[in-house]
Amino acid sequence: MKPALSKLGQRTALPPISWLMQTALTRPKLISLAAGFTDNATLPVEISRKLLNEILRSPKTGQPALQYGITAGEMNLRMLTARHLQKLDGGHDSGHSPEHVIITGGSQQLLYMTLEALCDEGDIILVEDPTYFVFLSILQSRGIKARGVKLEPDGIELAHLEQVLTRLKKSGELRRVKALYLVTYFQNPTGATTSLAKKRATLALLKKFERAVGHPIYLLEDAAYRELRFDHGEDVPTALTLPGAADRVIYTGTYSKPYAPGARIGFGILPETIFTTVQRIKGNHDFGTANLLQQLLAGALASGLYDKHVAKVRKNYAHKARVMKQALAEHFPASVEIWESGGGLYFWARLPDEIPTGVKSKVFQAALKADVLYVPGELCYADDPARARPDHEMRISFGSASEENIRNGIKRLGTVLRKFL
Amino acid sequence: MKPALSKLGQRTALPPISWLMQTALTRPKLISLAAGFTDNATLPVEISRKLLNEILRSPKTGQPALQYGITAGEMNLRMLTARHLQKLDGGHDSGHSPEHVIITGGSQQLLYMTLEALCDEGDIILVEDPTYFVFLSILQSRGIKARGVKLEPDGIELAHLEQVLTRLKKSGELRRVKALYLVTYFQNPTGATTSLAKKRATLALLKKFERAVGHPIYLLEDAAYRELRFDHGEDVPTALTLPGAADRVIYTGTYSKPYAPGARIGFGILPETIFTTVQRIKGNHDFGTANLLQQLLAGALASGLYDKHVAKVRKNYAHKARVMKQALAEHFPASVEIWESGGGLYFWARLPDEIPTGVKSKVFQAALKADVLYVPGELCYADDPARARPDHEMRISFGSASEENIRNGIKRLGTVLRKFL
Numbered sequence: 001m002k003p004a005l006s007k008l009g010q011r012t013a014l015p016p017i018s019w020l021m022q023t024a025l026t027r028p029k030l031i032s033l034a035a036g037f038t039d040n041a042t043l044p045v046e047i048s049r050k051l052l053n054e055i056l057r058s059p060k061t062g063q064p065a066l067q068y069g070i071t072a073g074e075m076n077l078r079m080l081t082a083r084h085l086q087k088l089d090g091g092h093d094s095g096h097s098p099e100h101v102i103i104t105g106g107s108q109q110l111l112y113m114t115l116e117a118l119c120d121e122g123d124i125i126l127v128e129d130p131t132y133f134v135f136l137s138i139l140q141s142r143g144i145k146a147r148g149v150k151l152e153p154d155g156i157e158l159a160h161l162e163q164v165l166t167r168l169k170k171s172g173e174l175r176r177v178k179a180l181y182l183v184t185y186f187q188n189p190t191g192a193t194t195s196l197a198k199k200r201a202t203l204a205l206l207k208k209f210e211r212a213v214g215h216p217i218y219l220l221e222d223a224a225y226r227e228l229r230f231d232h233g234e235d236v237p238t239a240l241t242l243p244g245a246a247d248r249v250i251y252t253g254t255y256s257k258p259y260a261p262g263a264r265i266g267f268g269i270l271p272e273t274i275f276t277t278v279q280r281i282k283g284n285h286d287f288g289t290a291n292l293l294q295q296l297l298a299g300a301l302a303s304g305l306y307d308k309h310v311a312k313v314r315k316n317y318a319h320k321a322r323v324m325k326q327a328l329a330e331h332f333p334a335s336v337e338i339w340e341s342g343g344g345l346y347f348w349a350r351l352p353d354e355i356p357t358g359v360k361s362k363v364f365q366a367a368l369k370a371d372v373l374y375v376p377g378e379l380c381y382a383d384d385p386a387r388a389r390p391d392h393e394m395r396i397s398f399g400s401a402s403e404e405n406i407r408n409g410i411k412r413l414g415t416v417l418r419k420f421l
Numbered sequence: 422m423k424p425a426l427s428k429l430g431q432r433t434a435l436p437p438i439s440w441l442m443q444t445a446l447t448r449p450k451l452i453s454l455a456a457g458f459t460d461n462a463t464l465p466v467e468i469s470r471k472l473l474n475e476i477l478r479s480p481k482t483g484q485p486a487l488q489y490g491i492t493a494g495e496m497n498l499r500m501l502t503a504r505h506l507q508k509l510d511g512g513h514d515s516g517h518s519p520e521h522v523i524i525t526g527g528s529q530q531l532l533y534m535t536l537e538a539l540c541d542e543g544d545i546i547l548v549e550d551p552t553y554f555v556f557l558s559i560l561q562s563r564g565i566k567a568r569g570v571k572l573e574p575d576g577i578e579l580a581h582l583e584q585v586l587t588r589l590k591k592s593g594e595l596r597r598v599k600a601l602y603l604v605t606y607f608q609n610p611t612g613a614t615t616s617l618a619k620k621r622a623t624l625a626l627l628k629k630f631e632r633a634v635g636h637p638i639y640l641l642e643d644a645a646y647r648e649l650r651f652d653h654g655e656d657v658p659t660a661l662t663l664p665g666a667a668d669r670v671i672y673t674g675t676y677s678k679p680y681a682p683g684a685r686i687g688f689g690i691l692p693e694t695i696f697t698t699v700q701r702i703k704g705n706h707d708f709g710t711a712n713l714l715q716q717l718l719a720g721a722l723a724s725g726l727y728d729k730h731v732a733k734v735r736k737n738y739a740h741k742a743r744v745m746k747q748a749l750a751e752h753f754p755a756s757v758e759i760w761e762s763g764g765g766l767y768f769w770a771r772l773p774d775e776i777p778t779g780v781k782s783k784v785f786q787a788a789l790k791a792d793v794l795y796v797p798g799e800l801c802y803a804d805d806p807a808r809a810r811p812d813h814e815m816r817i818s819f820g821s822a823s824e825e826n827i828r829n830g831i832k833r834l835g836t837v838l839r840k841f842l
Binding site: 014106264 | 422423424425426427428429430433434435436439458459461462464465466467469470473474477478479480483484485486487488489490526527529530533537538539540541544555558559562599631635636637681682683684685692694695698701702704705706707708710711712713714
């Protein structure tokens with residue numbers, strides 16, 4: 001007898017990345033430049049041991065850490081998080097009140113719950129073209145439509161955002177648009193960082209168009225990679241710092257990438273109504289993220305060990321990115337356009353339009369045969385009837401691969417590409 | 422400008438228990454017999470410190486614990502969990518394959534995702550009358566209808582289950598019924614434990630009725646309190662051990678209650694299709710529960726420290742339940758019917774029908790004035806048009822209150838009740 005799954009259950013597909021990961025497991029000699037994992041070598045093993053020992057040294061601090069907490073998260077961690085963000089934003093504190101900070105099981109869980117709070121089936125979320133593929137999986141699973149906005153190395157193309165909004169207004173679909181989702185720092189997959197000027201102009205454009213529909217069109221700012229900056233440029237302030245942002249910007253961040261994915265703590269700063277709704281939804285999901293992990297992160301932040309650790313992590317990724325950059329210069333054909341990043345875990349390679357890189361393409365198959373794996377760019381594009389899905393790009397990660405594997409992987413991939421270019 | 426929340430966002434209400442918890446905070450002298458917290462005194466502080474030290478002693482074991490893992494959970498913990506359940510079930514292994522075990526952020530998250538996989542808005546879940554109130558909150562938030570089945574101290578009333586199913590069949594609603602949800606061990610709120618005979622008969626009844634609709638009606642067995650047994654009776658095997666259960670029983674359990682809520686690890690054993698769907702949904706929620714906590718629980722189980730700890734916890738609750746039982750005998754009027762439990766955290770008190778106990782009742786207000794808090798029974802009943810909502814009961818917990826507070830709390834509550842009875 002066939003089960004009667006919900007529509008959501010029926011729609012929820014095997015994540016495309018699962019197939020890539022399983023492929024990696026079946027070929028022991030394969031070098032994966034596909035995984036978005038952080039580098040094992042810099043995970044804070046010793047720091048975490050020290051901090052957990054302190055927490056669990058006495059019943060007085062140990063018992064609360066092992067007990068239930070509050071749905072929105074421990075007030076101490078929420079305060080430290082607000083202060084941490086304020087520091088990143090150069091002291092600017094608008095919208096950084098601890099009362100509007102929520103702690104979640106990674107920022108992924110917060111993205112999920114935010115979409116639950118905002119979107120019905122058939123609603124529309126605007127996304128960067130390309131964007132974070134697990135976000136696209138959530139949209140697909142929940143029956144939410146994604147519409148792409150062209151991406152440049154400093155953020156979305158504003159003229160195209162206006163075009164897309166105008167088109168949706170004409171077709172009567174603007175009322176279904178609930179938010180624009182931007183991965184604003186060292187974006188997954190392209191490495192692009194959105195400039196503050198673009199954040200400002202984007203917020204203004206959204207406010208202009210929302211008047212026609214009578215409800216807010218939120219700017220959902222995903223800052224997952226923000227702290228993995230390794231160039232020497234200044235940190236770009238979040239959209240939260242802009243005038244009029246407090247009730248329009250939903251900010252999500254995470255301690256997974258800079259600290260440890262295995263101690264999964266994400267966070268967000270939300271406008272009041274959204275905060276209230278998401279907090280209630282979280283009550284139904286799990287009534288609060290594991291206290292022990294919250295205390296661990298609070299300890300790391302309060303002691304300054306977190307900042308020291310992040311400095312080390314950034315140095316490591318800076319080095320690995322340089323290694324990859326050199327290897328790309330040496331082995332990749334000149335006709336491949338590389339988007340270099342000032343942080344994060346990824347480089348973005350754009351082949352000439354006529355050379356597909358997708359899972360079924362000759363390039364991908366030849367790469368597999370040469371024992372090297374990348375993420376095909378096509379997986380990062382929404383289903384959008386307004387354009388054909390681009391399929392000539394690749395995301396290449398230097399996050400978890402060793403230096404040697406970065407060099408050899410890029411060499412193998414370069415050799416493959418030279419056959420086609 | 423008013424935000425355009427989703428239907429789910431609009432429906433998701435403030436959990437009724439929040440109000441109770443906030444009330445507790447504003448009255449420092451209040452004795453709360455309402456919270457479902459576990460006892461701080463028996464939380465495994467020293468054990469957790471020892472185990473985490475071992476995991477984080479070397480990069481070899483520490484790094485994987487701080488890295489991303491697999492969506493369904495670490496295979497080691499899944500194997501240990503399958504073995505643990507097999508032991509609880511007296512060696513019976515049907516349906517306990519590690520491949521069908523999923524690890525989640527508490528069993529609450531698994532309940533949430535199971536409902537996402539199975540139910541559209543307007544679908545129906547049968548529940549015990551009364552049942553776990555946060556489960557009712559999820560149903561309400563997702564627009565799923567709940568229909569109650571009368572509960573006796575050894576599980577649901579089978580004749581009533583048949584009546585309810587027959588009524589739904591006649592009204593054409595049977596096709597919307599996706600599952601029957603039972604909290605089978607030391608139920609929240611009543612303490613009732615479902616006998617194996619009732620599990621068997623229930624499964625047979627569901628199978629009989631599902632033929633008319635052509636899709637499975639699952640038995641969703643929530644065993645959250647299973648390991649908190651303190652009487653000397655035998656553990657009742659799960660419905661998973663019954664013939665024909667493998668593709669009909671969804672089993673959820675947790676290490677939160679017996680080990681530590683602050684190291685929130687839940688688990689489930691699911692029929693294959695449901696497993697696949699829930700695993701994908703979990704990929705969208707958080708791609709896997711924090712590895713560090715999974716390793717902690719795996720360490721506790723593998724070393725035998727878990728079993729030793731649970732034995733201690735059970736002894737503690739057995740003692741506190743005896744204290745409460747004595748206090749109830751001494752202070753409560755004879756006309757109050759007490760459902761005693763052989764485990765868990767709760768006693769269930771039933772007043773005469775004409776004495777309401779709800780949040781706005783005289784009894785509740787007088788109890789608050791006397792600085793003692795209980796959970797009004799009415800909060801544990803579904804919105805079900807087939808009956809008026811019973812409102813003359815109370816859930817009284819001995820979980821987190823101290824011995825002295827149990828004695829004094831029951832004395833205060835008894836004094837209040839004697840005024841009305």
